[in-house]
Amino acid sequence: MLVLPQSMKLFKQRSVFIRLLFFFNVFVLFTILAFGYASYTKSSQLLTEEVIKSNNKYIEQARDNVDHTLSNLDNLTYQMSLQPSIRRALYLSEQTWDSDQLLFQENIEYLKSIKLANTLISDLWVQFYRYPVVLNNISKYNSDYYYEDVYKVDSAMNWNERRARHIGFTYMGRQSATSYDIPSSVLTFARTAPLSNLSPTGILYVNVKTEDFSKMIQQGSDPSPAFIFTLDKSGNVVFSNPMRSGQEALFEMMKNELSTKFTSIEASNGQLQEKIGGEPYEIVFTSSLVGDWKYISVVPRSFITQKVNQFRQFTLMAALLCLIVGCIVSYLLTSRIYRPIHQIVEYMNQFGRKDTEGKGKKENELEFINRIMNYVYYENANLRDAFNRNLPALHHKAIDDLLEGSGTSAELNRLSLELGLSFRFDSYQAIAFDIGEFAHTDQGSARIEEMISLVDKPCCEGQLSAMETRTIRKRSDLLVTLLNIDWENPDMGSVYAYIRSVTANLHRVYSPTITVGVGKLYSRAEDISLSYDEALRALQFKIVRGEGSVIFVEEVAGLLIGQPVYSLDMEKRIINLVKTGNVAGWKAQLETLWLHNLNDRRLTPEMIRNLFHALAGTAIRTVYEVNSSMEEIFGNSFDIYKQLDRQSGVQQRITFMEETFGKISEWIQHHKQGQSSHMFIKIKEYVEQNYSQNLSLTVLGDALGLSPSYLSSIFKEITGMNCLDYINSKRIEKAKSILSLTEGTIADISDQVGFTNSNTFIRVFKKYEGVTPGQYRQIHQGTC
Template sequence: MRLIPQSLKVYKQKSIFVKMLFLFNLFILIAILSFGYVSYTQSSSMLVEEVVKSNNKYIEQARDNIDATLASVDNLSFQISLQSQVRRALYLSETTWDLDQLLFLDVIKYLKNVKLSNTLISDIWIQFYRYPIVINHESKYNIDYYYEHIYETEPSVDWHAASQSHYGLKPVGRFETLSYGIGSSAVTFARTVPLSEINPMGVLYLNIKTDDFSSMVQRVSDPYPAFIYTVDASGEVLFNSKVRSDQDELINAVKGPITGKVKQIGAKEGYLTEIIDGTSYQIVFTSSKINDWKYISIVPTAFITEKANKIRQFTLAVAMLCLAGGLVMSYFLTNRIYRPINKIVSYIGLIGRKDEQAPGPSKEDELGFIDRIINYVYYENQSLRDSFEKNLPALRQKFVYDLIEGRVASEKLQELTVQIQLELRCDSFQVVVFETVGFTLDDKIGPYPHDVLETIDRLAAESVAEAPMAVYSIRKRNDKIISLLNLDYGSPKPEMIVDFIRKVQAYFEREHARTFTVGIGNLYRTAEEVPLSYVEALSALRYKVVKGDGSVIFVDEVNKPSERSLIYSIDTEKQLINGVKTGNLDALRQHLLAIWGENLKEGDFTPEMIANLFQALVGTAIRTIYEVQSTTEAIFGASFDLYKELNKHTRLQDKQSFIESTFRTISEWIQQKKQGQSAKLFGQIQSYVENNYHLDLSLATLGEQIGLSPSYLSSIFKDITGMNFVDYINTRRVEQAKTLLRQTNDTVADISDRVGFTNANTFIRVFKRYEGITPGQYRQATGEDSR
C-alpha cells in the first residue's frame, strides 16, 4: 500500500524527468489495455479477413499456374498447326488423300513425339474435314470407327460437326473418356487448323486429365483448409482439389448451391459469406484471364472462429501479465532511474555554469538547464564553429541538389544562402548537364587521383572570374555532373557559357582523352523554375543519338517540331522482305542504304523519329520471320527479343549496323533451310516433268502429284527451280524439240505435237522466244554445222 503515496511524493518533486517517466508509463499501460481489448473483441473478424486474403492469394496462384499451363498448351497447338507434314496432310484432296501413306505415318510419329514430350497431354488427335479420317498418336482411323470403338465419351458429343470459322484453343468440356479401353476423366480442348486458309480444313483436339489440374490446385491449397474447384461458363464443375477429410466431403456436397450464388453475383472476382444447411462458409472466387473458367475457394467459418477463441484466451493472459509488469516497471523507473540522472545534472552544473548573472527564469528544471548549457557551448565553443565550416561544402551541394529537384521556395532562397554562406550574385538560373562518354565518374582517368567535380569547379572559377556569373556543380549518379549557373537575366551572355563548356571539354580531351556530351536548359528567374531547366538539359541530351557523342546541345535547337516523319513505303518493305527471302544480300544492302539516304540525310529529325524508324524495321524483320513460318527463337536463340536488343544500341551507327546484321542473319537462316527442302521438291518436280512434258501440264496436276496445293506450289516454284512454271515446262519442251530437229526428219508440226504444244504456231513462237531463231532456221543451222 506504500507504492501509491511514495509515487505521488516523487511526482510532486521539481524533476521534469520524474514527471515524464510517470506519463510515459501511464501511456504504456493504457496502450497495453487498449490493444488487449481490441485483440480480444476483434480477433475473430480480423482472422476471417486474413484467411480470406490468404485464400484469395492462393486461388489467384492456382489460377495463374493453370493459365500458364493452358497458354503453353495453346502455343503447342499453334506449333502443331504450323508443322509441315500436318499442313500437307490437311491440303490433300478427296481423291488423293489415301495415296500418300508415308505422309500420314510422319504425322502419327510427330503427334506421338508431342504426346511423349508433354506429360500433361493424355490424348491428341486431328480430325480432317476434306475426308473422313482421324489421326492420333497411334494410328489413322475412319472417323466413325474411331469415335465408336477407339475413343468414347460420356456425355456423348457430335464430333462430326465441322466449324465454318476459325477459333484458337478453347475448352470443349469435361468428359469421362474410354480410350483404347482405358477410362479416365479429362478436359478436352480444340483448335481449328490451318490458320493460313479462310475456312478451317480440320480440327486439333487435346485432352488433359482432370487429375493433373487437381494436382495443380492441390499444391496451393495444402497449407490451408481450403477446398478449391473450377467451373466453366455453364456452371459445370471441371475439377477440384482432392477430398482430404470429412470436412472436404461436406464442402464437396454443397458445390452446386455455392456455384449458383457465384453465378448470380455475375462478377469476375469477389468474396461472400454463405450459410447452407446451417453451416457458414467463407467463399472467394476469381476468373481465368484466358478463358471463361471460374476458380472458387471455400473455407468453413467454424474453422476460423475456433482459432480466434484460442487467440482471445492467449491475448487476455498476455494483457494481464503486461499490466502487472508495467506497474512494477513504473515504480522501478520513477524511484531508481532518477538518481543517476540527478547526479549527471549536478555534475554539469558544477563544470558548466560559468555566468551566474545570466538572465533566465528564476525556477529552472533539468531540461531548461541543459538547453541553456547547449546554447552556451554552441555560441562560445570554437570547435563547433570549425565543424560547421568543415561541413559547408556538403551543405552547399545539398542546397544545389534541392534546388534542381524543386525543394527550395523563392521566399526561403535568401535565408538559406546566408546560412550556408553561398553567394548568388545574379537573379536567374540555368542548368548545364555534363554526361560522360565511355567512362564513369568512379573511373581512374589518369596516373594520379583526380576528382572530376573539383576539376570542373576549378575550370568554372577560371572562366567566370571577371564575369557576372557563378557556377556550382554537383554529381548525379556516376555518369552526370550538373552545373547550376547563376546569371544576370538582362545580359546572360551565352558566349560565356559556351566558353566555359569548351574549356571543360578541351581540358579532359587533352589531359585524359575523355569527353562529355553536354545538354543545356533555358534560363529562368525563380527557384521554382530551376527544375524546368534541369529537365530541359536532360531532354537535350537525348538528342545525342542525332548530334553524336561529345556534342554541345542547347534545348532550343532541338525542341523545334519536325514537319516530316521517318518512314519507308510498303513497296520498299516488300523489296526488303523479298531480298531477305531470296538471299540477295547486295539488293538488301542497297534497299537499306536507300532508306538511310531518304530518311537520315537531313538533320531535322528527333530521337522519337529515329526510334520509330528502327522499330518499324524490326517489325519488318519479324514479319519476314512469320512469313517463312519461323520464330525469333528458332533463328536467334531462346529469350531473344529484337526490340530489347535494338534499345541496347544508343548511337545511330550502332542501330544501323544492328538492323543490317539482323536482316543478314534471317536471310542466311532462310537459305540454309531452303537448301534442304528445295532439293527434295526439285527432284520430284524434275522427275515428273521429265516423264510428262509432252502432256497438257498445269500447276494443279503437278501439285496433285507431289501433294501440294496449286497456290502454295505457285508461290515457291520459282524459289525452287529458278524460273516460273510456264518457263520451266517450255524450256524442257524446247530442249527436247532441239534434239528431234537435229536427229529426225519429222516436220515442225509433228515435233510440236510430240513435245506437248497445242499447235505449230505456238511452238514456233515459243521456240524463237527462247532460242532467238525459228525451228526451221535451227534445223538448217545444225545441218550445216554437221556437214
C-alpha cells in the first residue's frame, strides 16, 4: 500500500482524492493506536524474548555444524601428517630430495585422493622446509614459483617463514586467493609436521571456500532478518550469512562497531542491546567449542516492532475491522485512478532516476503523466544511442559465446534480429591465426583492431562473395575468424584463397610470422565450438610443422601416434660420451635419437616436448655427475627448461640441445686440463694400442709406473668414469666397426678386441649399445 504515501509526496494538497482519503485514514489510524497501545508493551516483550531464544538456538546449531567441520579437518590433517610417504618426503634433505621423484608422485596421488574424497576442500598443499618445494594434488612446484604464479593471495602472508615450533590445526586467516587463475575467497588452515620431530620440517595447508562455511549458517528456515557472522580472536570477520540486496553498507557499519566491542568481551555467550547507525538491535552471541571464533546474530528491533504491530492488529478485532474497511476502499480507489502513476514512480525508483525536472512545480496528476511521457521518450533516445555505441562490443561477446559453445541456432537467430549479427549461409568453420611474438611488440599490441580489419577485409570488399567472416581477438597472440559458408555448395578453394589473402595482407603491412590452424566445417551453430577446438588443436602442431604453416585439423587428426624412444642405456651412453669429450660419439647418439623419434615416428606435440625435456634432464644429470651445476657453466640466470620452451620448432630445439651438450662437454674438458691432462693422454694412448690385450688396473699401472689405486682415482677424477668402463667403451667401438665391415664370427671378434670369452663380450656389448652384437650387425649391414 505504497500508492497513497507516494501520491501525497507527489501532489500534496492539490489532489482532491488525497484530501478525501486523508480524514478517513486519520480516523482509522486513531482507532488502531487507541486499542493497540494497551497490548503493545506486553506483546513486544514476549516477542523479543522469543526472537532472542530462536536466534540463540539457531547460532548454536550453526556453531555445531561449523565445529563439526573443523574437527573433521583437524582429524584429516592429523592423519595426513602421519601418512608414511608424506613423512618420508619431509625427512628428505636439500641434497637428496631431487633423487626420489616416485615418492613425490606417490604423495601427489595421495593428496589427489584426499581432495576427491573431501569436496569441502578447495586447495591443499605441503610446503617443505628443508628444500624449496611445494606439493599439491596436481604437481610438484618450486615454492617461489608456486606462490608467485600458481597460488596468489592478496595478503602479505610470508609463506616461506619457517616455524621453529610445532603448531596444531590452526586458522591462518581469510584471504582472496587465485589458484590456477581461478579467484575465490578462502579460509586457510595449517598444521606443522612431522609430529615425531621436535622441530617441524614442513607444514600442511588446507583451504576451504568462504561460501561453503557461509552456507552452513545460511538462514534457510529462519524467518527473522538476522545478520549472522563469525569473528576470530582479533575481531576480524571470518564469514557471514549471505546479505540481502542493499544491506552491504549496513553490514560494514555493523562489522566495524561490533568487531571492536567483541575483542574486549571475555564471556563465551550472552546477549547485548546496541544502537548501530541510530537503529536499535538485539545481539546474541556464542563461542566455538573447538576454537576461538565467536558466532554472532544481530536482529533489528524494527523487525520485532513489525511483528508486534501485526500481533496487535490480530488481537484487536474492532481496530482490524476498521483497517480492513479502509484498506478495501483505498484499494478500489487507487486501482482505478492511481495505479498507473504508482507504477511510473516504482519504475523511476527502481532505475534510480531522480525527479529533478518537476521539482518546485505545482502540477496535478495529468500534468505529471505528461511530463513523465516526455521524459521516457528522450530517455529511450539516449538508450538507443548508447546501444549503437556498444554494438561492436556486443558483437564480440556474441561471437565469443558461439566459439565457447554457449550459443545455439535459436540464439543465433535471436542475435540476428536484436544485434544485426546476420549470417547468410548455413555452415560454420573456425580459423585461428597465431601471430606469435609480434603480439608482444609495441606495434602488435597497439594495432590489433587494424589487424582484425585486415583479416575481414577480403570478404568485406567482396573479393570472396561465397562466404562471410567475423573475427575477434581471443588472446594477445591469437585472432579467431568464424567463417560462414554455404553447406550445400562449400567452396573450399575460397577458404584457401581467403587464408592466403589474409596472411599476405598481414605480412605486407606488419611482417609478422602467421601460423594458421583450421577446424572442420559444421552445419549447426551448436558445433561452432568443436570447429574452434579443432583449430586450436591444429595450432599445437606448430612445433612439428614450424611457424608460418597452415595446418588443417584433417591433416593431423589421422596421424598414427607412436611412443618416444629414449632408453636409460642411451642416456647413459650420451652422459659418458659427453664427459669423456667424445664429440663425434654423443653427436652420433643424438642423430640416432632424432632418427628414431622425429623421422620414423609420428609423435604428438606433447610427446615431442616431453622428449626434449627428458634430454634437458640428461644434460642436468651430466653436469651433476662431474660435481658442477648449470649455473657454473651457463650463468645464474640460465634455466634450461625455459630456454628450451622458447624454441618454436623442432629444428630449433635440436640445435639448442646440441649446443647445450657441446658447451657442457667443452667445459668438462677445459675444467679437467691441468697437471693430470698429460697422464690422461698417456693412458688413452696405451689403451688405444693395447685394448686387445688382457688389460687391468694392475697391468696399466705397471706400464705407466703408477699404483692401481692412484691410477683409478686420477682416471675417475679426470673422466668421471672408472677405468674398466673406459677400456670396455674403446673395445665396443672397435667391435662395432668390425661387425659393420666384416663377416667374422662373434667369438673371433671378441678375441680381437680383448675379451676373454664371447659371453662376456655379448653382455658388455648389450650393456653399452642396447642390442646384441648379432642384432647390431643385422641392423647396420642391412642399412648399408
